[in-house]
Amino acid sequence: MNKVLKNIFTVALVVGVSAFAKAQNDSITVRNIYTEALTKGQSYQWLDHLSNDIGSRLSGSLGAERAVTWTKAELEKAGLDKVWLQPVMVPKWIRGEAERAHIEGENARITSVPICALGGSVATKSVGLRANVVEVMGIEELKALGEENVKGKIVFYNRPMNDELIRTFQAYGGCVDQRYAGAMEAAKLGAVGVIVRSVTHSIDDYPHTGSMSYGDLPASKRIPAAAISTKGANLLSTSLKLNPELKFFYKMSCKNMGEVESYNVIGEITGSEFPNKYMVIGGHLDSWDLGDGSHDDGAGVVQSMEVLRLMKAVGYKPKHSIRVVLFMNEENGLRGGRKYAEEAKAKGEQHIFALESDSGGFTPRGFSFDTDDRNYNEVLSWKSLFEPYLIHDFTRGGSGADIGPLKATNDGIVLAGLRPDSQRYFDHHHAANDTFDAVNKRELELGAATMTSLVYLMDNYIQKPAKLIQAPIKQ
CATH class of the missing domain: 3.50.30.30 (Glucose Oxidase; domain 1)
Incomplete structure (x- = not known):
């Protein structure tokens, strides 16, 4: 073997060993995330309180106000780097008798x-x-x-x-x-x-x-x-x-009562390498008033909160800043999603990834992605990491209503939506039987673990357009 061929072989071997080690590390991290969620998860207990102690959370209602106060306090207890409220004006409509x-x-x-x-x-x-x-x-x-x-x-x-x-x-x-x-x-x-x-x-x-x-x-x-x-x-x-x-x-x-002030609830873990590049995980805090909004979208709220808790629990320090955003007023106005995007634009914040859970707390099947070919192909390369958890559906398509407004002001952003099994979702959607007893604890926890795993992988491998690439902080 001549010297040139020997060098090529050596480089290929080193690259191959490195890639194998990365894959092994990713597999172990994903396994740890699922283990933590399924054995020590907090999402179901959070949903119990949100649904049974607070109840329905129609925009402008007392329930929505109480949910804002409680979720902010829970995120503060989780030890995040920042937690704050983002004011937003929302319509107030009451059902009456x-x-x-x-x-x-x-x-x-x-x-x-x-x-x-x-x-x-x-x-x-x-x-x-x-x-x-x-x-x-x-x-x-x-x-x-x-x-x-x-x-x-x-x-x-x-x-x-x-x-x-x-x-x-x-x-x-x-x-x-x-x-x-x-x-x-x-x-x-x-x-x-x-x-x-x-x-x-x-x-x-x-x-x-x-x-x-x-x-x-x-x-x-x-x-x-x-x-x-x-x-x-x-x-x-x-x-x-x-x-x-x-x-x-x-x-x-029923009666329309004009507009009142409410809030998006936001918590953040600051990135270790790219603190000014943001990844968002969210669901909408408001719900309709007939049931308690457990599937739509209490499940998405607590799963999003759990993503950040799981990262801390398994000792993972994200490279990018990770935010959980609990949006207000998705159901009858989308004011929270639009407000978040407006303020992000005004502050010059660049978001590279956003994931929404707003399809119920049923068994997760995969994700839909609104992204370019490079990132979609990268996602498809992760299939083997998700297969042990029966996650198999990776499709191109829509993401979520609340994160949609971010696309207009963030070139190249990857948007994703958690896709649970949807066959029972519309049995409960917007109805009086959207209640806590309709949510299965294990299915809810699997969804939170699946979301966290995707965020972990995106944090490490997302393909950013050149103009979005930021030099890492020198340690």
């Missing part, structure tokens, strides 16, 4: 059905609203009917989630437009109210609330909008086929 609704059939027969006001809706008159019903399968079908077939009636949107789609968030996206914009479009055609089929695969008596918008309609043109349970929707649809002239009655006393 429990909603009532019934179908009026022939011979004055009355059948009660479960409904709930959509978030942001105006109320009915104090005596309620009673009118004929026109059923449609979506906004386009409504527009095709025209004003002459809609004016003076209650529009009943009854398009269900598509059961053929395996990815349930895709099914959700296929029909949520009628909930969000249905009242606005119906009001333009002279409708007096809107009833929307709950966005869930489950056939039950739980109505599912959610955000809606009137766009730029003046207050005088706004009409009350409610969700009806899937069983109620099926009954109403069948009843309309038998008697197209039936009347529907509902009564709601």
